[in-house]
Amino acid sequence: MAVAEPFVVPRPAWRRPLSLDLRAPRTWSIIGASLFAVMTLIALAAPLLSPHDPLVPVGIPLAAPGHGGFLLGSDSIGRDVLSRCLYGMRASWFAALVVIAGGFLIGGLVGLVAGSSGGWIDNLLMRITDGFLALPAPVLAIAVVASLGPSFTHTLIAVSVVWWPFYARIVRGEISKLAARPHVEAARLAGAGRVRIALRHLLPGALPAAVVTASLDVGNLVLALAGLSFLGLGQSAPAPELGADSARNLSLLLQQWWVPVVPGIAVAVLAVIANVAGDSVRNLIDPE
Amino acid sequence: MSAQLAPEDVLTDEGYAVVATAEDLHVTFRRNGKAIHALRGISLEIRRGEILGLVGESGSGKSVLGLTLLGLHGAGATISGRATVRGRDMVSATDAERRAVRVAHLGAVFQDPMTSLNPTMRVGRQVAEAAGSDEEALRLLRLVGVPEAESRMSAFPHELSGGLRQRVMIAMAVAGNPDLVIADEPTTALDVTVQAQVLRLLRTLRDELGCSVLMITHDLGVAAQIADRVAVMYAGRLAELGESDAVLRSSAHPYTLGLMRSRLTLGVDRTRALPALPGEVPSPAAPQPGCAFSPRCSVAGPDCAETSPEPVEVEPGHHSACLRPLAVVRSTDTVSPVALTARAEPAGIDQDTAALSLRSVVKTFGVGKGFGRKRTLHALRGVSLQVAQGESVALVGESGSGKSTLLRVAAGLETADSGEVELSGGSRPQMVFQDSGASLTPWMTVEQILGERVRDLGRAARAAKVREALSLVGLPAEVGAARATQLSGGQRQRVCLARATIVPPPVLLCDEPTSALDVSLAASVINLIARLRRELGMSVLFVTHDLSVARVVADRIAVMYLGQIVEIGASDRVTSAPLHPYTRSLVSAVPDVGLTPVILPGEPASPLNPPSGCAFHPRCADATESCQDTELGLRLQRVANDDVDRVACINIDLSHVPTPVYITPKGA
Ligand SMILES: Nc1ncnc2c1ncn2[C@@H]1O[C@H](COP(=O)(O)OP(=O)(O)OP(=O)(O)O)[C@@H](O)[C@H]1O
Ligand code: SF4
Ligand code: SF4
């Protein structure tokens, strides 16, 4: 065809301009996904948002919500429940993000290497991954904490150890599906080496699935970490932590319900926000 | 087309004359907020006991019409008009009613039986479920010609060959004596020899059972082979309808004429550029106020862009939807060959220097899961082939004969177990794949993809080189910014060719590059490959299962059977005066208008267990006692001491080369 027809490249969906059409599902997904950013901002701003220092008693103990200058009441030694919750949410949120980022990086790397090498390397890496996947998280966490001593870092390490294999599995699955496509052979014939093929011709295709999983995972992780902290495997005593705050004050449930219940609600709120945001990210990335 | 029958005739249960109709049927889907008009007002009827061939390029709405008649159009579609089966409207019916009509009156066969058969269930059980009893299932499997039907009853679908699977699907489709069998590209995935068997089977079944068949196909040759009447669709509407002979041999619609003239057959003049319909099928999302064919039509007038033509009877029983009078259409050369340089022999084929030479290449694969049960699959069983500088060689043969494996070994994507692969100059060959979309990295732009081959250049030089490569394959520079999903099939294949030739390779390897394309696109891609080959002085090794394609792209054709070359020779000679019994059956199985195929019996043998002696002997009509001798050691032998023609068969007179019968192209 000597005469070239005019050709206009259509704009990919994710490059379309932002519209504020509230009837379009996409608008809501964008709003939902931005909850991740909003929540992170709140977590960063916890010191500014908190009316009091979460660690020191600032008023009468066990004040009911709305009394004694405490919006959500005070705990048994007169600390502000609201401030403790804000700091606790901050800790949970960042802990969840750290574990996910770690899982994403380690798992992604293992999955990428396994999926793009194939053969015995793949087999070996996936056997190891499955081994980790089979470990029960709480037991492992207790074991780690028992041997290394109780510390928040140790708990995070324990959780990360059981968390990355999910990502390895997902990334490896996507990569080996992609590796079977002729575009990889075409890249080989074009002269691309192993590393280049892995990074340019395989990895970008596995990222959407991994990002979707990660964003749906934040909620799970918030709950899992709260659970461990509830079991006493979290930060040590004075530190504000939602699960532990709730657990330690469980005896007050019938009289001063707000002390154990408000941190519990905070966990639920975090998990719900994370799930809404995660769902929105999924809808944005793969609308089907 | 007006209904020739009163409604009461349609509804009478025994004396019906029309089994199914479409009446001003519109079907619209929504995808990504866009309306996709799959059918834009089509009316036709399927008569009792007839085989109606429904032909058209991809996206013309053939399958949607079939699915709507089956009541399987899905909930997302907006439908107006009617689609009736034995008088019952499948559009307005409830799900339960549709199911009842399907069970009582309809049968369906699809292109890929693997998707319709349950992979975990034995074939016999599946057929019995449709047929009602095991005895009936067995009877049906025998009826559709499944050899050793009893033992096949207990096979799983994956244990059957493609042809046998399709027979099983047909057995299920005719279970319960349906009035209408809807067959959607049932032979597209099959080899020509098996395709001929399956087409024959469908005809026989129609004769014996008296059912009607709606045969959906993109292949005019297939329609010619089997259909009583043919309906040609274009962009969701009917273009032409009539008796097969009338539609295919004295076409009335410019589109049908164009299709017929751009068809590749064994009679095409291979010294000139192939005529190809200009342009592409319109997008189903675009509105069509006038005749959808007008942008590609050489007799179009200004009225065509505004008035949508309705089918009218141009001759008795022959309908065409065109605003021009029949005489005008027929007297105009509707296919102006696209502006491509004529295909001619490349300036120099240098027979003395081989660009690619393969010597006794053997390749096996270990197959089978689990431990210990590994079996050896003999994909290549000693192949020697030389491709001269500037020469084009086609590899043909049925599925599993090892064509792709040979190409992949030549490309270095697969290592031979033994034998030698030698490339002149040592530089890498490039390859073009069948699935052009899948061979482009989806998230990379065309510019980035092409740039992969010239990474050592600077940015600006690279961009210039990419633009140059794109323009060489006839694509505008803007395509560089697009990703594969934003391109049409024809554009993608051009991008693949641009990638292969941005730095011209000594050898271009093509694995069925046109088999996923519509007729008109395939012709222009073939033209393009021919032009690139000549301008860049490349050798081409071209794999195809289609002899008519092989004939026009190649100087020589090599015919493969079960991992060996059984015949090789000049294209014209191989396709018009084949020597080897297998080549002879391949040539005669090519479906074409006005030809009756000779049918090769039997199933392709398995490369897991190649027969002894001449591997073709179980299916060979000329086989003699000695053909199965384990010590036969069959090799390619020179025919009449010439250097071009070789054949591997012990029962052939090698003293002279038969003269090619040049088939004069129609209208030449
Ligand atoms: N990587 C592989 N592992 C196992 N078997 C393979 C592999 N590649 C090819 N085969 C087998 O080798 C045989 C020859 O395959 P090949 O793809 O070369 O055939 P072909 O002639 O190209 O067929 P088609 O027309 O279907 O493309 C087939 O039986 C195929 O299943
Ligand atoms: S109506 Fe016009 S554009 Fe359409 S086929 Fe006839 S002449 Fe061509
Ligand atoms: S060698 Fe025998 S079996 Fe083989 S093709 Fe020739 S005649 Fe047929």
Ligand SMILES: [Mg+2]
């Ligand atoms: Mg192949």
